[in-house]
Amino acid sequence: MPWIALIFRTDADHAELLSDALMEQGAISVDIHDAAADSRDEQPLFGEPGNTSEEIWQNAEISALFDGKADADIARIVGNLVQLNCLSEPVSYRVEQVEEQDWVRLTQSQFTPIQISSRMWIVPTWHTPPDPTAINLLLDPGLAFGSGSHPTTQLCLCWLEQNLKTGETLIDYGCGSGILAIGALKLGACHVTGIDIDPQAITVSHDNAIRNQCNPSQFVFSISHSSREPVDIVIANILTNPLTVLAPLLISLVKRGGNIVLSGILCEQADQVIQAYQPWFDMKLARQQEDWVLLVGRKR
Template sequence: MHWLELSAPVDAEAVDEVVSLLGRYSHGSPVIEEKASPAPGERPFIVKAYLACDGSLASKKRRLFHDLERLPSPYVPQLQERLLNPEDWSKAWKAHFLPHKVGEHIVIRPSWHSYNPSPSEIVIELDPGMAFGTGLHPSTRLCLLRLERHLEAGMPALDLGTGSGILAIAAAKLGASPVLALDIDPIAVKVARANTRANGLGEIVEVKRGTLSPKMAAGLRGHFALVVANITARVIAELAESLALVLKPGGRLIAGGITGQGLDEVLICLALAGLRAEAIDRDGEWHTVMARGAQRA
């Protein structure tokens, strides 16, 4: 099958809006690229989405462009289109995805590369397919660094918006058990399950399709010592109460995927839900918040 690649150059404050919109139509999660050295006046981020070239393409494009016109004017991107065959799409991102180390111990190894780890390294074998999460994006790196710092053996953990499964797998390899990984995207669920099995973690990591709805949160009240949610500022703010509800007393939330524009809203919503921000990490325009629930009296 051929694919239509839609590329949207955007400013930092528009990333969340454009990702949310393109995600309604994309076959798989949208991809966010950050330019290393944007030229003066050039927008520093590119959001890419992929649409299958099937019978629904024309209808999807019409609805997508209609929705784009309804965005606030500063957020409306000029979409660029490129037709890709499966081989072109695969080669385009695999060429730039090499084994790389994050923090002191974590190594991300693409499934098509070999790597000889040192005794202290934890290797995550990954084939992200069309799901978000390679460890290359700043928001993923920041979450991995926090997981490495705070995870302890036997901690029950939740990965909300798991994408490729990279953070759930990292949590399990760092000692978390059990781990629940959720994503609303069926492609991401399929990819995360495959990556979980490839890393020999099928008994520890459970991957399910869904989100942290009020009903699910109520059923998981006080269940997790650590929750990681590398999604968007808007979704984190909307789910703040549910995130607080599923944490054990004193449990930690690692919230990533937050641009500067959405940081204040996230901090306010987390505080209103009883989660106290203890640290804010930054990599360029991206922020990760580490917050804790109240200790039981």
């Protein structure tokens, strides 16, 4: 059965009101997202440290899904929204047809094996490894960030593959799916700690580590860092703002002579992050992929 998506652009002041009204008008589901997602104007939200932005994107897009039979009622629905003061005239919206699909298969089709190097692959769990002899990171992202497709994840894995020494310890701060922590274990780390504020990420990371046959005695995933013992490597693939705010904490987690590895940083943001860490580390821009950079520093 086909569906209809009724899509509006609005601001933070009207987004929730419009969302609730669309549900009252018979929408099966309503999605609010950043209208500038995946662009330079993307607005980070969701309680990132130091973030002072609103809880709803200032430039929001709302997509309401209706039964295909509602096609003839779109004008009436929009008129009702105007009367409820959810929209101001003139009203701008668009309608898209959404065909019935196998959404699980469609989602899985977006993730294929990714070659990181000649000896490392990221392989979604529903695929067969292209090279069984390689270091294969078997991954099911679940509801956590970290499918391996983003340049920042690939930058981090490439650095780990070329620089991590057997027997080193590592903290993956903002571990998401656990991909970097698991990669470090497979590359010879003796112990890794994955930290994330999202409990779902902790569950996903643990499951992925077991799926990759990692030794349970060599990893811990937690929403907080309880050990005060500094490690050889702290790696954090998050965003510029939290990296800057978290600098005192991340600095304290690295032993003298150890490395800090930071990503989730756009090229034009590199200087801001370098300045936050430079007093304690000899920072440098180690790699760049597309508009993203990887910064690395050795603690003095």
